[in-house]
Every structure is written in structure tokens, then in C-alpha cells.
Amino acid sequence: MPQLFSPRADRRLRLAMGLGAAALVVLALAAWALARSDRAWGVGVAAPQPIPFSHAIHAGSLGLDCRYCHATVERAASAGMPTAETCLGCHRQVWSVSAQFAPLESALALGSAVPWSSVHRLPEHVRFHHGAHVAAGVQCSTCHGPVEAMPRTVKAETLSMGWCLDCHRAPEAAGIALPASPTAARHEHYGVEVSPLTRCSTCHR
Ligand code: HEC
Ligand code: HEC
Ligand code: HEC
Ligand code: HEC
Ligand code: HEC
CATH class of the missing domain: 1.20.5 (Single alpha-helices involved in coiled-coils or other helix-helix interfaces)
Structure with missing residues (x-):
């Protein structure tokens, strides 16, 4: 050729x-x-809120306990969000003249929830339970970072599946001591899966 x-x-x-x-x-x-970057997961990005709420002022300077506003965090799946009454209990006395509080007054009048936006929403197919983690001794800051120092709330961790599994594979490495399960030794002996924490159905329905 x-x-x-x-x-x-x-x-x-x-x-x-x-x-x-x-x-x-x-x-x-x-x-x-x-x-895979933190940015793609929205880490460090604040969401627009109906009221420019600051954790740095309320949980930081004023030292309010997280449970004052997130009342169900110890017992329920959801941490719970503050109602208009929770805020107005103080803000009828201080700063009440500000137009910033109009969304609270209208939520109160309508009997509806304050439309806070979330920076932490997991997809529908994932199950999460606050109560279980708080009872196991996992600190809020392990998953949410130093919230009490945040003037605007941002996500501190990716909350990706890999991130959850890092801890679920070895909670003791994260400083969490789980009570020894009576069935664990038997499971180990017969060579079946030891920890249900890494099982798909633990987090997915
Ligand atoms: C005075 C009430 C109040 C206190 C006290 C408070 N929070 Fe909040 N928290 C809010 C409000 C209001 C929002 C929604 C607005 C925002 O995200 O900034 C919120 C949002 C959050 C979010 C984001 C929720 C989401 O869906 O993305 C986290 C996480 C959080 N708080 C954790 C904490 C922790 C941890 C503490 C204690 C250190 C705490 N909060 C104390 C009122 C409070
Ligand atoms: C093991 C990690 C972890 C710990 C510990 C943890 N959170 Fe969360 N938090 C999450 C995840 C994940 C979400 C998103 C849940 C969803 O979308 O179903 C969330 C959501 C929230 C929200 C939004 C409302 C809700 O429940 O969806 C608030 C408020 C909050 N957390 C506060 C707290 C506070 C206060 C503490 C400590 C008492 C705490 N969290 C401990 C992982 C954690
Ligand atoms: C325990 C009383 C108390 C509660 C409950 C409370 N606040 Fe406050 N808040 C204060 C005080 C005191 C200040 C003034 C702090 C300062 O000037 O340093 C303040 C300041 C503010 C400011 C103005 C500061 C800024 O960021 O510009 C806003 C907005 C605000 N709070 C919103 C809220 C919202 C929304 C809630 C409910 C989720 C709430 N507060 C719950 C006591 C409270
Ligand atoms: C820092 C460690 C840690 C992180 C991070 C973590 N978990 Fe867990 N999780 C635990 C421990 C410890 C338990 C076991 C609690 C027990 O059995 O007492 C648990 C239990 C659970 C359970 C079972 C709750 C129940 O009803 O018994 C679910 C579901 C779960 N985690 C989901 C998640 C998801 C989803 C994420 C990521 C968004 C996550 N976890 C991140 C430590 C963690
Ligand atoms: C400790 C909790 C946990 C366990 C256990 C877990 N997952 Fe997930 N999974 C998550 C979270 C959180 C997400 C959402 C964030 C993400 O996509 O990484 C997710 C997302 C997914 C997705 C969607 C990914 C995408 O790109 O949208 C699939 C598929 C999935 N998981 C499959 C599995 C399978 C299969 C197993 C068992 C081998 C498993 N998961 C075990 C927490 C868990």
C-alpha cells in the first residue's frame, strides 16, 4: 500500500x-x-433565611442550650425547629421593634411553622435518627461543627454515605463506646456480619 x-x-x-x-x-x-470536593456537597454554604438568625449570638454569647430551640433532639429522629413563640418569648421584650421579626409575627398569626431553610437535608431514601446518636454520646459538633460560633449556619461535614460509614465501621475510633452486644461474640464465631451499623437497611428503607 x-x-x-x-x-x-x-x-x-x-x-x-x-x-x-x-x-x-x-x-x-x-x-x-x-x-468529591466539600464544595460540591454544599459544605460552608449558608442558605437564605426568613430572619438573619445567629447561633453565635444565641448559642454562643447568650449561652442558650441547643435543646432550648431543638427540643426533640434527644428522643426523636428529627431535632425539631423553634416555633415563633420560642423566639418571641424573648423578642417581645428585646429587639422587638425591628421589622426583621415580621415573619415570626405572621407565622404566629397563621399558626404555621416558621419557614426556616435547611442546609442539612439528606435524600428521601436515607434514614437518620438524632436520638440514637445523642444517646450513644456523639456530640452535635462531631457532625455539625462549631455551631455556637456561626453567625450564619453552614454545613461543616459532607454528610455523604462515605462520611457516615467512616464512623459506623469503627465508632470506637471516633471515641464512641458502644455497649458490648451479647450477640456480637456469637456472630464473630460463626463468621456472619458482626455490626448492623454498616448494613444497608440501617440507613436505607
Ligand atoms: C435560640 C434558638 C436556637 C438555639 C439556642 C440553637 N439553635 Fe440551631 N437553629 C435555630 C434556628 C432558628 C435555625 C434555622 C436558621 C439557621 O439555620 O440559622 C437553626 C438551625 C440549626 C441547624 C441547621 C438545620 C438545618 O436544617 O440545616 C443546626 C445543625 C443547628 N441549628 C444546630 C444547633 C446546635 C448544635 C445548637 C447548640 C450549640 C443550636 N443549634 C442552638 C435556632 C437555635
Ligand atoms: C451523627 C451525626 C449528627 C449528630 C451527632 C447530630 N446531628 Fe443534627 N443532623 C444530622 C443530619 C445527618 C441531619 C439531616 C437529617 C435529615 O435530613 O434527615 C441533621 C439535622 C439537624 C437539624 C435540622 C432539623 C432536623 O432534625 O432535620 C438540626 C436542628 C440539628 N441537626 C441539630 C442537632 C443538634 C442540636 C445536635 C446535638 C444535640 C445534633 N444535631 C447532633 C447529623 C447529626
Ligand atoms: C433567651 C432569649 C432569646 C431567645 C429565645 C431568642 N433571642 Fe434573639 N436575641 C436575644 C438577645 C438578648 C439579642 C441581642 C443580642 C445582642 O445585642 O448582642 C438577640 C438578637 C437577635 C437578633 C438581632 C441580632 C442580629 O443577628 O442582627 C435577631 C435577628 C434575633 N435575635 C432573632 C431571633 C430568633 C429568630 C429567635 C428564635 C429562633 C431568637 N432570636 C430567640 C435574645 C433571645
Ligand atoms: C461519629 C459517629 C457517627 C456518625 C458520623 C454517624 N453515625 Fe449513625 N450511629 C452511630 C452510632 C454509635 C450508632 C449506634 C447507636 C446505638 O445503637 O446505640 C448509630 C446508629 C445509627 C442508626 C440506627 C438508629 C436506630 O434507630 O437505632 C442510623 C439509622 C444511623 N446511625 C444513620 C446514620 C447516618 C445516615 C449518618 C450520616 C448522615 C450517620 N448515622 C452518621 C454513630 C455515627
Ligand atoms: C450509615 C448509613 C448508610 C449505610 C449503612 C448505607 N448508606 Fe447508602 N447512603 C447513605 C447516605 C447518607 C446517602 C446520601 C449521600 C450520598 O449519596 O452519599 C446514601 C446514598 C446511597 C445511594 C445513592 C447514591 C447517589 O449517588 O445518589 C445508594 C445507591 C446507596 N446509598 C446504596 C447503599 C448500599 C447498597 C448500602 C449497603 C452496602 C448502603 N447504601 C449503606 C447512608 C448509608
């Missing part, structure tokens, strides 16, 4: 193809890193 391209053109084509392939690999790696 006669040569269609000069050896020089051939070399150039090979070089271009090599560079193209390298560029694709670099792009794929960058996309992979970006998808």
Missing part, C-alpha cells in the same frame, strides 16, 4: 492523539475531584 501520509504528518497525528488522550484523563480526574 502506498504511503498516504508523510512520516512527519504521521508523527504529528500520534502526538496530537496522545495529547488529546492525556487532556481527557486530566479532565476526568478534575471532574472526579470536583464531584
Whole structure:
């Protein structure tokens, strides 16, 4: 077969193809890193709120307990969010003149919940339970960071499946001592799964 391209053109084509392939690999790696970056999970990003609420003032300076506003965190799946009454109990006395509090007054008048936005929502298919974690001695700050120092609430951890599993695989590494399960030794002996904490159905319905 006669040569269609000069050896020089051939070399150039090979070089271009090599560079193209390298560029694709670099792009794929960058996309992979970006998808796994904290930013892609919304870490450190605040949400617009009906009222510019500050944990730094209320849980920090004023020293209010988390449970004052998140009343069900020790017993229920959901931590619970403050109602208009919770805020107005104080804000009828202090700062009450500010127009900032209008959303509280209308929630109170309508008997509806204050429309706080969330920065922590997990997908529908994931199950989470605050009470179980608080009872096991996991601190709020382990999952939410230093909330009492935040002027605007942001997510401190990705809350990705990998992040949950890091602790569920070895809670003792995170400083959490679980009571020894009477069935654990038997499970270990027969070689079946020891910890239900890593089972899919623990977190997925
Ligand atoms: C005076 C009431 C009050 C106290 C005390 C308080 N919070 Fe909150 N918290 C709120 C309000 C209001 C919001 C919604 C507005 C916002 O996100 O800033 C909120 C939101 C949050 C969120 C984000 C919820 C979501 O859906 O993304 C977390 C996490 C949180 N609080 C943790 C804490 C922790 C931890 C403490 C104790 C250190 C605490 N809070 C103390 C009122 C309070
Ligand atoms: C093991 C990690 C973990 C711990 C410990 C933890 N949280 Fe959460 N928190 C989460 C996750 C995950 C969500 C999102 C839940 C969802 O979307 O179902 C959340 C959501 C919240 C919310 C929004 C309302 C809700 O329940 O969805 C508040 C408020 C909150 N947490 C406060 C607290 C406080 C206060 C403490 C400590 C007493 C605490 N959390 C301890 C992981 C944790
Ligand atoms: C225990 C009493 C108390 C409760 C409950 C309380 N606050 Fe406050 N709040 C205060 C005080 C005191 C200040 C003034 C702090 C200062 O000037 O340093 C303040 C300040 C504020 C400010 C103005 C500061 C700023 O960030 O610009 C807003 C807005 C506010 N609170 C909203 C709320 C909301 C929303 C709730 C309910 C989730 C709430 N507060 C619950 C006592 C309270
Ligand atoms: C720092 C450690 C830690 C992290 C992070 C953590 N967990 Fe857990 N989780 C535990 C421990 C410890 C238990 C066991 C509590 C017990 O059995 O007493 C538990 C139990 C559970 C349970 C069972 C609750 C029940 O009803 O018995 C669910 C569901 C769960 N975790 C979901 C999650 C999800 C989803 C995440 C991530 C968003 C997460 N956990 C992050 C430590 C953690
Ligand atoms: C400790 C809790 C936990 C356990 C155990 C767990 N998951 Fe998840 N899973 C999550 C959380 C949280 C998310 C949502 C965040 C994310 O996508 O990483 C999730 C997301 C997923 C998704 C959706 C991923 C996506 O890209 O949307 C799939 C599929 C999934 N899990 C499958 C599994 C399977 C299969 C198992 C068992 C081998 C399992 N999970 C065990 C917490 C858990």
C-alpha cells in the first residue's frame, strides 16, 4: 500500500492523539475531584433565611442550650425547629421593634411553622435518627461543627454515605463506646456480619 501520509504528518497525528488522550484523563480526574470536593456537597454554604438568625449570638454569647430551640433532639429522629413563640418569648421584650421579626409575627398569626431553610437535608431514601446518636454520646459538633460560633449556619461535614460509614465501621475510633452486644461474640464465631451499623437497611428503607 502506498504511503498516504508523510512520516512527519504521521508523527504529528500520534502526538496530537496522545495529547488529546492525556487532556481527557486530566479532565476526568478534575471532574472526579470536583464531584468529591466539600464544595460540591454544599459544605460552608449558608442558605437564605426568613430572619438573619445567629447561633453565635444565641448559642454562643447568650449561652442558650441547643435543646432550648431543638427540643426533640434527644428522643426523636428529627431535632425539631423553634416555633415563633420560642423566639418571641424573648423578642417581645428585646429587639422587638425591628421589622426583621415580621415573619415570626405572621407565622404566629397563621399558626404555621416558621419557614426556616435547611442546609442539612439528606435524600428521601436515607434514614437518620438524632436520638440514637445523642444517646450513644456523639456530640452535635462531631457532625455539625462549631455551631455556637456561626453567625450564619453552614454545613461543616459532607454528610455523604462515605462520611457516615467512616464512623459506623469503627465508632470506637471516633471515641464512641458502644455497649458490648451479647450477640456480637456469637456472630464473630460463626463468621456472619458482626455490626448492623454498616448494613444497608440501617440507613436505607
Ligand atoms: C435560640 C434558638 C436556637 C438555639 C439556642 C440553637 N439553635 Fe440551631 N437553629 C435555630 C434556628 C432558628 C435555625 C434555622 C436558621 C439557621 O439555620 O440559622 C437553626 C438551625 C440549626 C441547624 C441547621 C438545620 C438545618 O436544617 O440545616 C443546626 C445543625 C443547628 N441549628 C444546630 C444547633 C446546635 C448544635 C445548637 C447548640 C450549640 C443550636 N443549634 C442552638 C435556632 C437555635
Ligand atoms: C451523627 C451525626 C449528627 C449528630 C451527632 C447530630 N446531628 Fe443534627 N443532623 C444530622 C443530619 C445527618 C441531619 C439531616 C437529617 C435529615 O435530613 O434527615 C441533621 C439535622 C439537624 C437539624 C435540622 C432539623 C432536623 O432534625 O432535620 C438540626 C436542628 C440539628 N441537626 C441539630 C442537632 C443538634 C442540636 C445536635 C446535638 C444535640 C445534633 N444535631 C447532633 C447529623 C447529626
Ligand atoms: C433567651 C432569649 C432569646 C431567645 C429565645 C431568642 N433571642 Fe434573639 N436575641 C436575644 C438577645 C438578648 C439579642 C441581642 C443580642 C445582642 O445585642 O448582642 C438577640 C438578637 C437577635 C437578633 C438581632 C441580632 C442580629 O443577628 O442582627 C435577631 C435577628 C434575633 N435575635 C432573632 C431571633 C430568633 C429568630 C429567635 C428564635 C429562633 C431568637 N432570636 C430567640 C435574645 C433571645
Ligand atoms: C461519629 C459517629 C457517627 C456518625 C458520623 C454517624 N453515625 Fe449513625 N450511629 C452511630 C452510632 C454509635 C450508632 C449506634 C447507636 C446505638 O445503637 O446505640 C448509630 C446508629 C445509627 C442508626 C440506627 C438508629 C436506630 O434507630 O437505632 C442510623 C439509622 C444511623 N446511625 C444513620 C446514620 C447516618 C445516615 C449518618 C450520616 C448522615 C450517620 N448515622 C452518621 C454513630 C455515627
Ligand atoms: C450509615 C448509613 C448508610 C449505610 C449503612 C448505607 N448508606 Fe447508602 N447512603 C447513605 C447516605 C447518607 C446517602 C446520601 C449521600 C450520598 O449519596 O452519599 C446514601 C446514598 C446511597 C445511594 C445513592 C447514591 C447517589 O449517588 O445518589 C445508594 C445507591 C446507596 N446509598 C446504596 C447503599 C448500599 C447498597 C448500602 C449497603 C452496602 C448502603 N447504601 C449503606 C447512608 C448509608
